Amino acid sequence: MKKILIILFLFLTLISFSGTFFNPLGPTLLPAAGMYINKVPTLQTDFWRNIDQAQTLVLKSQADFIVLPVALGVELINKGADYSLAGISLWKSFYLISNNEISGVNDLNGKRIVTLHGPGQTADVILKILKKMNNIDFEIVYVTSGPEIIQLLASGKENIAVLPEPFVSLAEVKTQGKIKVRMDLQKIYASMFNLKDQKIPIAGVFVSNKKYKENPNFVKRVLDAYENSANEFYKNNFEQAIDYVFKVMQTMPKPVLEKAASRSEIYYRNDIKEITDLYLKNLLEYNAISNIPEDLYLNY
Structure with a gap:
């Protein structure tokens, strides 16, 4: 007992x-x-x-x-x-990808940038800061899933997106390298605020x-x-x-x-x-x- x-x-x-x-x-x-x-x-x-x-x-x-x-x-x-x-x-996980050459943030002026929908989503936050801080006019377009964004890029319906890994690598593989990483979002954030450490919590x-x-x-x-x-x-x-x-x-x-x-x-x-x-x-x-x-x- x-x-x-x-x-x-x-x-x-x-x-x-x-x-x-x-x-x-x-x-x-x-x-x-x-x-x-x-x-x-x-x-x-x-x-x-x-x-x-x-x-x-x-x-x-x-x-x-x-x-x-x-x-x-x-x-x-x-x-x-x-x-x-x-x-x-x-x-570190977020990158701007495109099938077009993009050499700097000013190349984003007048463009559409597709990213995942959701409040507090890191890409959305950094893009909004980038837009306001650099006085650049681009449209942020929200899509519900990473695979859907990749399909939009692959079909040519959209040309620029910001995604986290592993969707970035999936986009590269699925398009056989036609879509490439053009910008590191962590580096963009660090450059905006003059930070030596190129990373984001x-x-x-x-x-x-x-x-x-x-x-x-x-x-x-x-x-x-x-x-x-x-x-x-x-x-x-x-x-x-x-x-x-x-x-x-x-x-x-x-x-x-x-x-x-x-x-x-x-x-x-x-x-x-x-x-x-x-x-x-x-x-x-x-x-x-x-x-x-x-x-x-x-x-x-």
Whole structure:
């Protein structure tokens, strides 16, 4: 009887420590692959597939941990979501692609630029800043999916797009190199603000403050597992991470994922305040976010 009670106690303890972790399908799944392959005890891992779903998960507090574009996560906090930013894992992923030669930002004047639809989407934010800061008149056209944008480019219905990896590499492969990378969005951002570091805090892990208050040790354990996945597993088990993302996405060939990974900058760090504060200050100045929340960062 005593043994049964001990087992029951341990079971209830494990259940009380359980949590949910959501990651979008795409390049940000690569740093998380180790966590999804080697499960963290009592942590349920799942995916979000569109911005509307991500907003619902956060605003209804259905996700204890969720990987989001930084600008989107901040705006959801501004809307009342009780979350904090724990760290950044994706720093480089966005490129301007075209079947036309483009030598500089002034060549974008009077053009149409296609990008993914969604508030807080990094490309949209940087394009709006570029447009206003350089007084360039171009139209931003929103499309719901990366494959649809690639099809528009391949058919000649559109000529310029800004996309994240792995869609950039997929566009190159599908058009046999007719569509090429013309600009690195990270370099554009750095040049606009005279930054030496050509990277953007694109996506990071947001954590439910309620979950952290309930069990900070569990939260730390999950974040440590995520850091290990991004900084150790991804580096030391690259092919396994690629294989996993290939199987999950099902729409992206492995050579494309490998090419995309080589052009992305992936590593996790939680000492992010200085670089992220600067990014958010720029976003606020150009009306990409409505406010910079107090106590934004999770100190763990």
